[in-house]
Amino acid sequence: MRPETLFVHAGAEPDAQTGALAPPLHLATTFAHGPAGERRAGYEYIREGNPTQDRFETALAALEGGDAALAFASGMAAITALLDALPPGAHLLYPQDCYAGLRVLATEFLPQRGVVATAVDVTDPEAVRAALTPQTHCLWLETPSNPRLRVCDIAALAALAHAHGALVACDNTFATPLLQQPLALGADVVMHSTTKYFGGHSDVLGGALVFARRDELHAAIAHRRHITGSVMSPFNAWLTLRGLRSLPARMAWHCANARRVAEFLAAQPKIERVNWPGLAADPGHAVATRQMRDFGAMLSIELRDGRDAALDFASRLKVFTNATSLGGCESLVEHRASVEGSQPVSPQNLLRLSIGLEHADDLIADLAQALA
Numbered sequence: 001m002r003p004e005t006l007f008v009h010a011g012a013e014p015d016a017q018t019g020a021l022a023p024p025l026h027l028a029t030t031f032a033h034g035p036a037g038e039r040r041a042g043y044e045y046i047r048e049g050n051p052t053q054d055r056f057e058t059a060l061a062a063l064e065g066g067d068a069a070l071a072f073a074s075g076m077a078a079i080t081a082l083l084d085a086l087p088p089g090a091h092l093l094y095p096q097d098c099y100a101g102l103r104v105l106a107t108e109f110l111p112q113r114g115v116v117a118t119a120v121d122v123t124d125p126e127a128v129r130a131a132l133t134p135q136t137h138c139l140w141l142e143t144p145s146n147p148r149l150r151v152c153d154i155a156a157l158a159a160l161a162h163a164h165g166a167l168v169a170c171d172n173t174f175a176t177p178l179l180q181q182p183l184a185l186g187a188d189v190v191m192h193s194t195t196k197y198f199g200g201h202s203d204v205l206g207g208a209l210v211f212a213r214r215d216e217l218h219a220a221i222a223h224r225r226h227i228t229g230s231v232m233s234p235f236n237a238w239l240t241l242r243g244l245r246s247l248p249a250r251m252a253w254h255c256a257n258a259r260r261v262a263e264f265l266a267a268q269p270k271i272e273r274v275n276w277p278g279l280a281a282d283p284g285h286a287v288a289t290r291q292m293r294d295f296g297a298m299l300s301i302e303l304r305d306g307r308d309a310a311l312d313f314a315s316r317l318k319v320f321t322n323a324t325s326l327g328g329c330e331s332l333v334e335h336r337a338s339v340e341g342s343q344p345v346s347p348q349n350l351l352r353l354s355i356g357l358e359h360a361d362d363l364i365a366d367l368a369q370a371l372a
């Protein structure tokens, strides 16, 4: 079955009792069981598992080509659940360019429990080879990455990491399983912030891990989620399931808009650099062409005249809204350095753009008037 069809039908079987085509939203926190805890349909208490979350997990595992999935309250809860499964003394390799929350976990939280994390340029397999140690338990990948849209070669890096006995996890938030399937390229675990393209409407928080194998790691993280309580709420699972149905249609429009916008911006003298792997000149273009079906709708630009020019440009935009997050219907712009706290890592002249579902001509007209 082609992915478009799978997105419409995964986890969408009619309700067994009523025939309802829209999935039932089970808000129950507790489920009747027998006097000795005998379960009727496998459920006991919402923190351990619930039918609406199960439906979403089944769908997501099918979409990523995995054996099992676990949904979480947020993308950060999903990342944390995986990293908390690393034992003290373990070594984590993570990308130099990555989601800011992962960097905080790696530099602030993981060292507190004896996990050593090292940032590495994952676009350079030789650098990764040199950084792998006998203690390296996990190689974390994010491609394309936030906010510079760097692309790394998942298959090559997975082979390297596996030769060292390390697990490979890949944040697939920007691409979604429609555009890229890290498990098929050799990753062991895929992570999503479903808050972004899956939800698609800037109104629902969530995250997920998808496992290539339903193995001990999956069981350990399911147990951890049950006890620490970072489950997805039924309503969020329901909204995210609904988002799946239209994701291929939305993503096709997002990607086509992003191409128009990226090509327009690349021709502007005030813009020094456009980071978008769909451009032939982008350093990630060749690898992205191999491992992605399309290039996504996140891009970033670096203005020639520095921070002030970037802020001035962002302040003049009218169709784009200055806001964080991404993957919704509306186009967003964000000066990342301004929101990264006291030690920003993003270049001061960089703006990140989430290209939405407006008409590309209106987006380009807005960018043109802000540049003029």
Ligand SMILES: *Cc1c(COP(=O)(O)O)cnc(C)c1O
Binding pocket: 074, 075, 076, 077, 099, 101, 142, 146, 171, 173, 174, 192, 193, 194, 195, 196, 205, 206, 207
């Ligand atoms: C948003 C995001 C996250 C964190 O997800 P939340 O749902 O906000 O917790 C992680 N990785 C990437 C690439 C993201 O864009």
